Amino acid sequence: MPNTRTEVLVRPGTDGDLAALTDIYNHYVRETALTFDTDPFTPERRLPWLRSHPEDGPHRLLVAQDVRIVGPASILGYATSSAFRPKAAYATSVEVSVYCAPSATGRGIGTRLYSSLFEALAGEDLHRAYAGITQPNDASVRLHERFDFRHVGTYAEVGRKFGAYWDVAWYEKRLGPQS
Template sequence: MPSERVEVQVRPGVEGDLDALTAIYNHYVRETAITFDTAIFTPGERRPWLLSHPVDGPYRLMVATAPDSQEILGYATSSPYRPKAAYVTSVETSVYVAPHAGRRGVGTLLYDALFEALAGEDVHRAYAGIAQPNEASARLHERFGFRHAGTFREVGRKFGRYWDVAWYEKEL
């Protein structure tokens, strides 16, 4: 049964969020195949990532916080899809929700804010890679208009096994 929805505030991420954002990401590095990173990060190692997401432009970081405690419940990003110049109007999006905050609509609120922020930017397509299986992430992306574009079979190895990644795309 889904957890009770909570009131959540969404805002651009700032440098003061770095410790909490790193802790959320490290959970997924240690415990899941959702990310293919295999070693945890220090906040200092994640700082360049945070700074690559300014408060304007196509590469954003949106953070969800609990209104009472300001605890960070999750974050969503749009990042460069590929480094070559012709890809500049494409972004890769992702959402990470704190383990205790799942199934409360946090991911939906984050994507709402992220795509609203991207609406005024010169971005043509958004892409998302979803390690399989991950039905919750697939449903979230489909609700936002992403369509399955294809699956890379056994493209990553983590925890002693190979994982497929389904790729989704959305016109912006």
């Protein structure tokens, strides 16, 4: 029987991943309310987002790649840490997110990505991570709670997509030394 086990490499995202990352994100734009973007992106329009996540520092982009596959289909998902808010006093806070290719959900890819992301962020001058989760999304809530995020509040009906209003639950995680 052939080995069907996925061999996953988690690594920093590169320009060469842009088309695959855009395709993954556009699935969520077109098919779900998990992001409040409503218009799909072209890779060119998504490039500034990719470039805002260098290989080091507090704002990262990590991708999960199936090393047995060549080409865009090898990208199984990605996780990011991004600026929480643009004002200087927020510099020690990040907003994190994880997106998996539709064919890769429920396979532990999000867990692998977040494990690697939080390990990479451990040496950064960061105090808190935040995640906004459109409701309902039990799988994302479970993922974040597995990483010690705690619910800190919900914005009721904060976004409108597909003709409906959606709540966003906010979760917080302590980073850095426990003071």
